[in-house]
Amino acid sequence: MFGIRIISKSKLNELKAAAAVAMAIVPTETAKAVLALKQTKIGEAVAIDIEAMSSKSMTGAEKFEAVLSNTIPLVVEFLTDGGLNAALDEVEDIGRALVQSIFNDFKWNAAGKLAKAILRLVGLG
Numbered sequence: 409m410f411g412i413r414i415i416s417k418s419k420l421n422e423l424k425a426a427a428a429v430a431m432a433i434v435p436t437e438t439a440k441a442v443l444a445l446k447q448t449k450i451g452e453a454v455a456i457d458i459e460a461m462s463s464k465s466m467t468g469a470e471k472f473e474a475v476l477s478n479t480i481p482l483v484v485e486f487l488t489d490g491g492l493n494a495a496l497d498e499v500e501d502i503g504r505a506l507v508q509s510i511f512n513d514f515k516w517n518a519a520g521k522l523a524k525a526i527l528r529l530v531g532l533g
Contacts, residue, residue: 442505446513450482454510462514472507479503 415423435443445451457478461471480496480503487494 438502438505441502442509445483445486445502445506446510448486450479450486450506451510453482454479454507455514458507458511458514472511475507475511476500476503479507 454475457475458471461475464471464474466474480499483499483503483506484494484496487499
């Protein structure tokens, strides 16, 4: 069953390239945290906030910042309740990623179809 296999240099390079693609797609710790937060009441609050902001006469960037300013304190409170101390500026990147991810879910249903197509193209779907 196990043994030494000799493969060509081109096949080895193909395997290395495939491994690099797979490693690039593996979710980061931040992406995992965002996914987890989306499943909490914070995710629900962000979605409600995004929907409420969608009818406001503001630029997209202004809407994003408004939702973010409401989201960061929720994340800080969540962390504090979990026994972690975090300053507002320490959670800003995760808050931004969370708001962007939920916005993408809210606005771009077609992105899910595109994501599935991309996963099929790279052999992961």
